[in-house]
Amino acid sequence: MLTDQNKQIILATVxxxxxxxxxxxxxxxxxxxxxxxxxxxxxxxxNQHSGKQxxxxxxxxxxxxxxxxxxxxxxxxxxxIGHKHSSLNIQPEQxxxxxxxxxxxxxxxxxxAATEExxxxxxxxxxxxxxxxxxxxxxxxxxxxxETGNWIGWRTFIVKSxxxxxxxxxxxxxxxxxxxxxxxxxxGQYLSIKVFLPEMNLEQIRQYSISCAPNAEYFRISVxxxxxxxxxxxxxxxxxxxxHIVEGSEVELSAPAGNFxxxxxxxxxxxxxxxxxxxxLLSMLETLDLNEEAQQDVVWIHACRNKEVHAFADKIKNxxxxxxxxxxxxFYDIVEESVADASVLKGHIDFTKIEDxxxxxxxxxxxxxxxxxxxxxxxxxxTNQVNExxxxxxxxxxxxx
Numbered sequence: 120m121l122t123d124q125n126k127q128i129i130l131a132t133v134x135x136x137x138x139x140x141x142x143x144x145x146x147x148x149x150x151x152x153x154x155x156x157x158x159x160x161x162x163x164x165x166n167q168h169s170g171k172q173x174x175x176x177x178x179x180x181x182x183x184x185x186x187x188x189x190x191x192x193x194x195x196x197x198x199x200i201g202h203k204h205s206s207l208n209i210q211p212e213q214x215x216x217x218x219x220x221x222x223x224x225x226x227x228x229x230x231x232a233a234t235e236e237x238x239x240x241x242x243x244x245x246x247x248x249x250x251x252x253x254x255x256x257x258x259x260x261x262x263x264x265x266e267t268g269n270w271i272g273w274r275t276f277i278v279k280s281x282x283x284x285x286x287x288x289x290x291x292x293x294x295x296x297x298x299x300x301x302x303x304x305x306x307g308q309y310l311s312i313k314v315f316l317p318e319m320n321l322e323q324i325r326q327y328s329i330s331c332a333p334n335a336e337y338f339r340i341s342v343x344x345x346x347x348x349x350x351x352x353x354x355x356x357x358x359x360x361x362x363h364i365v366e367g368s369e370v371e372l373s374a375p376a377g378n379f380x381x382x383x384x385x386x387x388x389x390x391x392x393x394x395x396x397x398x399x400l401l402s403m404l405e406t407l408d409l410n411e412e413a414q415q416d417v418v419w420i421h422a423c424r425n426k427e428v429h430a431f432a433d434k435i436k437n438x439x440x441x442x443x444x445x446x447x448x449x450f451y452d453i454v455e456e457s458v459a460d461a462s463v464l465k466g467h468i469d470f471t472k473i474e475d476x477x478x479x480x481x482x483x484x485x486x487x488x489x490x491x492x493x494x495x496x497x498x499x500x501x502t503n504q505v506n507e508x509x510x511x512x513x514x515x516x517x518x519x520x
Contacts, residue, residue: 121243128240129187135232136184140177147224148173155216160322161207165352183248197255198378205259206311206376207324208272214249263374268300273313273371281366284430289361290341296369303333304375306406307399310338311373314359325356328398329375332405343395379513381406387481389418391496393488397421399513400485401431409442422450422468448473470499478503486512
């Protein structure tokens with residue numbers, strides 16, 4: 120149990136964490152992987168190589184230190200991390216490994232500043248956080264046990280069909296090999312898929328949003344092929360699926376997870392996506408009852424480079440044509456002069472280019488795409504008096520927003 124003195128000691132380390140938190144987490148990961156190289160099969164090595172994971176952990180440690188007097192305010196973040204951990208089947212003994220090497224890293228990096236009092240306070244603080252997260256994740260595992268069709272750990276699925284959605288994006292329809300039930304995921308959730316990458320001689324795990332409505336029969340993930348000479352590890356996994364996974368292939372999946380999900384607070388929804396960020400929003404859109412009597416008011420805004428890379432264009436157009444309460448707007452970097460569709464606009468998403476656009480104070484706004492895209496969209500929404508409580512967003516990869 121943290122004493123008031125312990126909390127003051129933790130708070131006193133905040134300036135050190137602000138200045139040197141990333142150096143600390145880099146040292147931590149290097150130390151842990153040296154002692155436990157098997158964990159490279161569990162951690163996303165692409166995010167390790169890019170430094171995103173080290174930065175995300177440094178921010179998390181700093182946030183915990185800054186809020187040490189009231190860690191309950193971090194529950195939304197703990198819930199988000201808990202979903203990720205449950206999708207990776209993280210167990211309590213792995214918290215012990217992390218704790219051992221994190222505390223050792225504090226001592227080795229902070230050196231003279233890591234007094235016995237500092238180390239004691241951080242040991243108690245880490246164990247408190249670990250207990251909080253383990254308890255939260257155990258509830259998640261218990262809920263999976265109690266839900267029909269759900270599962271813990273890894274389960275074999277068969278690729279029943281593979282469909283090209285654009286020149287870059289392909290969908291994979293996945294059914295369980297055992298033929299048993301699957302759960303109805305929450306629209307917006309993701310699956311973790313595990314593949315062996317020969318180039319790295321490692322298993323790697325990657326999360327892909329489920330891009331269809333829950334249906335109790337199959338999952339669909341829609342994967343973008345990465346281009347260029349230097350493909351990051353995450354792109355290597357995506358390209359592996361494109362190049363080596365065919366109809367009839369077996370893949371290992373963990374159960375649906377994630378807390379970026381469709382809310383039920385209002386019938387007014389605005390979906391804003393960039394590139395492959397449309398996939399969780401597509402699951403949400405397909406789930407909504409769009410019949411007029413349901414009184415849903417839906418706006419779909421999507422941005423991508425051009426028509427050739429635009430996935431699901433026909434599907435969204437068909438939804439709009441059959442449901443007058445759905446409006447769609449498409450932003451392309453390049454728009455052909457022959458295009459006469461008023462809903463197709465040039466450039467990045469710019470609300471001022473949408474005719475008669477008004478920010479609805481009663482609507483929910485769902486945003487998904489690359490980090491700069493999310494930052495710009497959230498900034499525009501807040502500038503136009505959209506309350507933060509009405510904005511929901513998903514950042515693919517380690518959370519930095």
